[in-house]
Amino acid sequence: MEDVRKIKVFLVEDEVVIRSGIKSKIDWSANGFEFVGEAGDGELAYPKIIETAPDILITDIKMPFVNGLELSKLVKKEIPDIKIVLLTGYDEFEYAKEAIDIGVTEYLLKPISSDKLLETLIKIKDTILRESEDKELLVRYNMDMKENSERNKLKFLNRILSSDMSMTKLLEEAESFDMDFSRSYYNVIIFNAFPKEDNEEGIVKVNEVLDLCEKKYAGNANVYTFQKDVEGLVFIVCDMSEEDVSKICDETVSNIKEICKDYNSLRYFVGVGKTVMRVHNLKDAYVSAERAFSRRFDSEKSDVLYIEKYEEQLSTDVIKENSFVEIESIRRSLEKFISLGGVDEVPEYVDGLMRKLDGDYINSVIMRQYIIMDVYVVCMSKAESDSNNENTDEVKIISEFKNRMTSVNNRDDVYAFIKDIITETINYREVVNTKKFSKLINRVKHVIEEEYGNRDFSLGYIADKLAVNKSYLSRLFLQETGETFTDYLLKFRLKKGEELLAETDMTVTAISLEIGYNDPHYFSYVYKKERGFTPRDYRMKMRNVDEE
Structure with a gap:
């Protein structure tokens, strides 16, 4: 005892x-x-x-x-x-x-x-x-629910980068996550890494690097980090002067490089945005970092991409009518983009592509046809590879772009053709990935159904069992189900507990052990916290219903 x-x-x-x-x-x-x-x-x-x-x-x-x-x-x-x-x-x-x-x-x-x-x-x-x-x-409950707190923090940070929030609401929510957004200057850095070889080990290494960079800034009062969808790791940098923000950005880039140097099997890219004044303009800093980050498809090697350098280049780059454009380089860039880019990045990417093609390449009928045929071949190859050479409906849609080639007569037609076929190809890639991810999540759910009574059951346990990275699995589970692993497991266990309360005479202690809780007090505590009444109240309620 x-x-x-x-x-x-x-x-x-x-x-x-x-x-x-x-x-x-x-x-x-x-x-x-x-x-x-x-x-x-x-x-x-x-x-x-x-x-x-x-x-x-x-x-x-x-x-x-x-x-x-x-x-x-x-x-x-x-x-x-x-x-x-x-x-x-x-x-x-x-x-x-x-x-x-x-x-x-x-x-x-x-x-x-x-x-x-x-x-x-x-x-x-x-x-x-x-x-x-x-x-x-x-x-103990708050520790178990920590994953939910991280999810709410993620939602908050996504909101301040993509929508307008009142200053009062922003500061109140920030305080609940121990964040201070009462500074004068802000900037955003986006970082991600990609395996040189497309395999499971590469994905594990990517998640290791992202986790190491995120942990590096845990508790930092001037840099807040979170992992955002497919983009990777986002750093929000803030301080009281523009010079200090610039200095912190440089230090952050140096730290990322230092961590990445031990991962030779990965290519990494860093997009650094433009410093803004006022937290209200933080989303502008984020958009500028996204634009810088989107230039990664023009880089063969790991690179740090600054929006200010890119904008300076745009203002001085005048493409002459007879300038030579390396078509092979564009093809490699396109292959990378349709493998790693997002649909929201397509307009920015195609704008950059068109600047390279302007001149004789657009004005010449032969060159126009050559360019769009090259784009078509690259996109079809990617779609067929994703489908394992099965003739799916999505692949048919992409193949039908061949019929549009004859109606491409000017610059606007070229732009629309390239933008549309790239968008369709990336959408299909995401469909394939979703199916692949769904299979993994279904395996997770199956293991939960089989082993929810295991008192050592956790996200780490299931990640080891399925041989996947724990952080990766946590993000993927939330992305695919809309709820955290912790929430899902808790709801599943409580549902099983309610079945036993209603259908058996087992004691609350025995039920708590049966559904994976070592401590019956903790089961009762969690149950009341979630439902608003005790397990015994639920049992009495169900039995009164049966008697009626």
């Missing part, structure tokens, strides 16, 4: 006979107490109380130097959870109101028998143990 901790008691009483009587007439240990100290007045008692940190303080009111009320006020300030029992005579009852204001637990009139005092102390002890257990259960 688990040992219950003893409740520590300190006694302050200026009358030696009374103090000695209280101390000697109660069997402290046998009743679950530990007598940790005594004193004859409040002044002597105070430092001893702070040193021993008792759970219960018994004190007389009228004492020399520092009286019981003054002592109670001092002690409550240092040990807010302490329970205080005041001993007083009839003529001191006027102190009762002040005692209530201080937060005194019990107010006992002298003379008091040892039995009456013990009865009071046992009642207080039970309250302390119950409160202690509730706190422990709450801590």
Whole structure:
């Protein structure tokens, strides 16, 4: 049987006979107490109380130097959870109101028998143990629900980068996540890594790098990180001056490079946005970082891409009518983009492509046909590869772009053709990936159904069992199901618990063990937290329904 901790008691009483009587007439240990100290007045008692940190303080009111009320006020300030029992005579009852204001637990009139005092102390002890257990259960529950807190933080950060929020609401929500968005300047960095070889080991390495970079900035007051969909890791940098933000951005890029240097099997890209003033303009910094990051498809090697350098290049790059364009380079860029790019990046990517093709390539009928045929071949190859050479409806849609080639007569037609076929190809890639991800998530759900009663069951356990990265699995589960793994497992276990409550005579303790909880108190706590009533209430309700 688990040992219950003893409740520590300190006694302050200026009358030696009374103090000695209280101390000697109660069997402290046998009743679950530990007598940790005594004193004859409040002044002597105070430092001893702070040193021993008792759970219960018994004190007389009228004492020399520092009286019981003054002592109670001092002690409550240092040990807010302490329970205080005041001993007083009839003529001191006027102190009762002040005692209530201080937060005194019990107010006992002298003379008091040892039995009456013990009865009071046992009642207080039970309250302390119950409160202690509730706190422990709450801590455990919050730890279990930590994944949900991360999900809410993710939603909040996504919102401030994509929509307008009132300053009051933004600051309030930020505070709930221990974030400070009352700075003057902001910037955004986007980082992601990609395996050089398309295999499971490469995906594991990518997630390792993302996790290491995210952990590097855990608790940092000037850099907030979160993993955003397919884009990768987003860094929100903030400080009081533009120079400081620029310096932090440079340090962040250096840290990313340092972490990535040990992963030779990966290519990585960093997009650095433009610093903005005011948190209201944070989404503009994010859009500029996205634009910088989208230039990764023009890079053969790992690269850090700055929006300011890109915009400077755009303003000075004048493509001459007869300039030579490396078609092979464009083809490689396109292959990378349809493998890794997102639909929302297509317009920006095609704009860049068209700037390279402007001139003779667009004006010449032969070159126009050559370019769009090349784009068509690259996209068809990707679609057929994704389909394992099956002639699916989606592949047919992409193949039908061949019929549009004859109607491509000018620059606008070229732009529309390239944009549309790339969009269809990426959409099909996502359909294939979704099916692949769905298979993995279905395997996770199957393992939950088979092993939910395992008391060591966790996200880490299932990730090891399926040989996938834990962080990757957590993000994928949320992406595919709309709820965290923790939430899903909790709901599944509670549903199974309710079935047993309604259909069997098993005790709540037995049911909690059956559905994977070591501690029946924790099962009851979680159940009430989620449902608003206890497991026993649910059982009674279901049985009353059956009787009706």
